[in-house]
Amino acid sequence: xxxxxxxxxxxxxxxxxxxQNIPYPVVPDWESTPSGHVATGLGLADINGDGWKDIIxxxxxxxxxxxxxxxxxxxxxxxxSVPDWQSQDIDYHGHLAVGDLNADGWPDVAVSVYIGxxxxxxPGKLKIYFxxxxxxxxxxxxxxxxxxTFSCAxxxxxxDGDLDIAVAAGESYNEIYDQGKIFYNNDxxxxxxxxxxxSVSFSTLDVDFGDVDGNGKLDVVFANERGPNYxxxxxxxxEISNTASWESSENPVxxxxxxIGKIGEQKTTGVVFSGNNQLGGDGKIKLYTFDDEVxxxxxxxxxxxxxxxxxxxxLHDVDLDGLTDLIYxxxxxxxxxxxxxxxxxxxxxxYTSQTSSVVEAIQIADLNQDGMEELAExxxxxxxxxxxxxxxxxxxxxxxxxxxxxxxxxxxxxxVPGKNWLxxxxxxxxxxxxxxxxxxxxxxxxxxxxxxxGTKGNYIFYNDTILTSIGSNIQEDxxxxxxxxxxxxxxxxxxxNELIHGTVxxxxxxxxxxLLNEETKIITKGQHxxxxxxxxxxxGVYLIRLANDHFIKTKKLIIQ
Numbered sequence: 383x384x385x386x387x388x389x390x391x392x393x394x395x396x397x398x399x400x401x402q403n404i405p406y407p408v409v410p411d412w413e414s415t416p417s418g419h420v421a422t423g424l425g426l427a428d429i430n431g432d433g434w435k436d437i438i439x440x441x442x443x444x445x446x447x448x449x450x451x452x453x454x455x456x457x458x459x460x461x462x463s464v465p466d467w468q469s470q471d472i473d474y475h476g477h478l479a480v481g482d483l484n485a486d487g488w489p490d491v492a493v494s495v496y497i498g499x500x501x502x503x504x505p506g507k508l509k510i511y512f513x514x515x516x517x518x519x520x521x522x523x524x525x526x527x528x529x530x531t532f533s534c535a536x537x538x539x540x541x542d543g544d545l546d547i548a549v550a551a552g553e554s555y556n557e558i559y560d561q562g563k564i565f566y567n568n569d570x571x572x573x574x575x576x577x578x579x580x581s582v583s584f585s586t587l588d589v590d591f592g593d594v595d596g597n598g599k600l601d602v603v604f605a606n607e608r609g610p611n612y613x614x615x616x617x618x619x620x621e622i623s624n625t626a627s628w629e630s631s632e633n634p635v636x637x638x639x640x641x642i643g644k645i646g647e648q649k650t651t652g653v654v655f656s657g658n659n660q661l662g663g664d665g666k667i668k669l670y671t672f673d674d675e676v677x678x679x680x681x682x683x684x685x686x687x688x689x690x691x692x693x694x695x696x697l698h699d700v701d702l703d704g705l706t707d708l709i710y711x712x713x714x715x716x717x718x719x720x721x722x723x724x725x726x727x728x729x730x731x732x733y734t735s736q737t738s739s740v741v742e743a744i745q746i747a748d749l750n751q752d753g754m755e756e757l758a759e760x761x762x763x764x765x766x767x768x769x770x771x772x773x774x775x776x777x778x779x780x781x782x783x784x785x786x787x788x789x790x791x792x793x794x795x796x797x798v799p800g801k802n803w804l805x806x807x808x809x810x811x812x813x814x815x816x817x818x819x820x821x822x823x824x825x826x827x828x829x830x831x832x833x834x835x836g837t838k839g840n841y842i843f844y845n846d847t848i849l850t851s852i853g854s855n856i857q858e859d860x861x862x863x864x865x866x867x868x869x870x871x872x873x874x875x876x877x878x879n880e881l882i883h884g885t886v887x888x889x890x891x892x893x894x895x896x897l898l899n900e901e902t903k904i905i906t907k908g909q910h911x912x913x914x915x916x917x918x919x920x921x922g923v924y925l926i927r928l929a930n931d932h933f934i935k936t937k938k939l940i941i942q
Contacts, residue, residue, distance in 0.1 A: 404700060404719055404733040405847035406829060414453065414839035415463040420445040421832040421840050423478030423533075424743035427489040427799050428779070430454060430516040435747045435778075435799075437461060439832055439840060440475035440493050443742070444502070446836075447472040450493060450511065452518065459750020459828070463839070470520040474498070474506060477533035477588070477743060481545045484570025485793040488513035492547050493522075494531040502556060505530045508549055508565065510572065527574045529560055533639075536798050537591025537600050539564050539578065541620035541769055543807025545796045547572070552585030554607035554661065559583040562604050562612075564622070581624045584609050592642035593803070594651050595676050598767040600805070605637040605655050608662075613653075615676060618766070630670065631681040636663030639743075643697035643706045645671055647724045656692035656710055665689035667710055669726055684726040690715055694744040694831070698776070702825055702847070711741025711831065717843075737841070740834035745800060746827035748778060753826025753845065756781060756911045758875050760865055763815040769806045775823035776802045784818040785810065787866035818865055820875065820911070862928055868940035869916065876912040876926065887929045888912055890939070892922065916941060 423440030430436065434455035441448035449472055451465035476494040483490040491511045498504030508531060510524035530553040539546040544567040551560035561583050563576035588605040595601065599616035606612060610629035616622045638658040645652035652671045659665030666689050668682035686692075691713035700707045705722030719733035748754050761771050777797050783790050783804070790806075797804045804819055826845040833840055865875050876888060889900040898919060903912055914926065919941055927936040 404721075405826070405845045406700070406719075406733065406735075406843040407846065408734070408736040410735075410737065410831075410841035411844045412461060412842040413463070414461075414465075416835075416837050416839045417464065418446075418836040419448060419451075419839075420834050420836050422476055422742045422834060423493060424745050424830060424832045424840075425478050425480035425491060426745050426747040426749075426830060427480040428455075429489060429513060429518060431488065432457060434459070434751070435749055437830060437840070438478065438480060438491055439465075440478045442473055442475040442496075443834055444474055444496055445834075447474055447499070450475060450478075450491065450518075455749060459752070459844070461842070467518065469511065469518070469522075471522065473509070474501075476506070476531065479534050479536040479547065479798070481536040481798045482792060482796065483510065483536075483545050483567060484512065485544060485796075486513075486570075487792055488515060489799070491518060492534050492536065494534045494549060496532045497530065497553070498528060502553070504528070505553075507531070508534060508547065524572050525574070526565065526572075526576075529563075530558055532586075533588045535590045537602070538770070538796055538805035539591070539600060539602065539616075539622055540566060541599060541805065541809070543769075543793075543795055543805055544569070545798070548589045548591065548602050549576075550586035550589040550604060552583070552607075554585040554587065557585065557608065559585055562586060562589065562602070562614075564602070578622065579624060580604075580612070580614065580626070582612070582626060584612070587637070588639045590640055590642055592651070592653075593770060593772070594642070594653070594672050596651065596674050598770050600770065600803070603640060603642065603653055605640040606634070607636055608634045610679075611635055611637055611640075611653075611655055611670075613676065620769075627678070628672075628676050629679050630668075631679045632668070634662065635668070636661055636665070637668075638693045639695045641695050641697045645669065645706055645726055646722065647705065652697075652706075652726070654695055654697060654708060656695040656712075657689070658691050658693060658712070659689055660691055660713075665692065667692060667695070667708070671726075686720075687729055694741045696744045696746065698746050698827065700827075709744055709829070711739075711744060713740045713834070714738050715741070717741065717744070717829070717831065735843070739831070739838045739841070742832045742834050745830050746776070747800060747830070748824030748826055748845075749828045749830075749842065750844065751824075753824045753847065754778065754822055755825065756820060756822055758818055758820045758865065758877050758911050761817045761819070763810045763812045763817060765812050768809045768812060768815075771804050771806075771817060771819060773802045773804065773819060773821065773823075776800050776827075777804070778822040778824055780804065781820040781822060782818075783820070784866065786815050787870060789872075816866075818875065862935065862937070864926060864937055864939055868942045870942055872917070873913050873915050874926075874939065876914060876928070884930055886912070887927075888914060889927050890914055890916075890919070891925050891927070898924070
């Protein structure tokens with residue numbers, strides 16, 4: 383498989399020292415008051431701007447016209463049992479997607495409306511609730527023309543650095559077929575009609591973006607009910623073909639949901655689909671893997687042993703061993719986790735919850751911030767990978783993006799919370815351009831689940847991992863990196879490639895040894911990023927020294 387980055391400086395903790403147990407209780411730590419809500423769509427994002435992830439839920443499904451609601455984080459990872467905000471409009475809401483659509487720094491919410499006001503006899507639509515400085519609109523300011531749609535996803539479909547919206551279309555119960563669609567973003571404005579449609583009509587229940595063929599552009603995948611699953615590839619210019627480049631050999635497959643991730647030790651791109659045998663099919667979870675050459679059709683390389691009405695599905699490394707694990711749930715079924723292995727997933731689940739609910743969506747974020755870390759990753763651009771960058775971990779939030787030492791604002795890049803890609807607004811010129819992405823990720827993501835069953839609430843399973851490490855404190859091969867170097871103004875980022883503990887002293891001196899700036903930091907929980915202020919330091923050659931009880935190392939810094 384092609385590598386996205388020719389050069390990437392990544393700092394990883396010594397994972398073998400952490401607990402390998404599944405870090406979740408078998409019963410949820412929190413359950414919302416059911417209130418008859420038919421909860422379906424789920425998003426985890428900081429809606430009100432207080433620095434803590436909130437829970438956004440779309441209610442209704444095909445059962446009852448209900449509201450979009452938000453449970454605000456209380457600032458410690460806890461939530462009230464009833465929503466703190468709800469929309470004034472009601473609809474048969476399906477799934478939702480969250481991201482900053484108009485580049486104002488506030489996450490917006492796009493929601494699929496499955497069916498119209500008359501029920502199955504009328505089509506639904508796509509809606510957008512824009513975030514006005516911390517409060518979602520009471521009613522959506524954007525509504526598309528009518529069509530049946532159960533789910534949507536955000537991604538940079540045209541490579542211009544803003545988030546577009548792909549939607550799954552069709553209605554499988556009554557065999558109503560429609561084209562998959564993408565609504566393009568034009569500076570935060572969307573047309574009521576899609577700018578891209580598939581050449582084939584189908585009845586799909588889920589859709590997502592990902593660089594499946596590794597060419598540095600986002601592709602789009604659809605989970606189909608009454609036909610094969612489809613993959614539509616983007617060419618090297620970023621244009622997504624409306625003709626499917628791949629379809630599953632299994633046809634029909636009766637799939638409900640999907641997710642995209644890196645599988646096994648080789649980090650092969652994989653797409654998992656949850657089978658649901660209500661209308662047909664074998665009702666199993668299926669994994670398809672891809673390399674640079676995507677075949678026109680292929681069979682699943684792994685399937686679950688147990689069949690059922692499976693639904694919500696997610697890929698995530700829950701046990702911190704560097705291998706992607708599989709999480710999924712179903713209708714009146716428990717939550718299951720299969721650990722990843724060197725090729726794909728273990729056959730039997732390592733975790734099964736003691737719940738029986740109608741799972742609709744599963745997402746992970748660090749709600750109480752007890753495992754949050756900052757990480758700087760540096761990418762050297764080449765001709766192929768020049769605008770889309772895959773990070774080592776799902777993104778909690780982006781702190782800063784530097785393009786060849788120059789910071790850029792959120793209007794020049796986009797990402798989706800919980801995904802691990804970031805897309806720039808322009809392609810960069812190779813080979814002398816580098817990109818630094820400083821972002822927050824977590825080693826203790828909490829699981830949130832929405833439940834369709836109106837007699838049961840939504841769930842949170844908090845991650846109870848104890849983040850500890852083992853090994854010698856003597857860092858004989860300790861090293862660190864300075865970025866950018868040379869630097870112009872502002873500050874430098876100092877990153878570590880070894881796990882260290884305790885008090886670390888960082889100092890800046892001129893070449894004669896005169897101390898100009900220093901800081902002392904206590905390094906805990908695998909923190910690997912420090913900063914040094916360079917304001918009012920004149921141009922010249924300087925030395926940065928890092929030291930604690932077990933090591934001392936000095937490197938040269940050039941200020942231009």
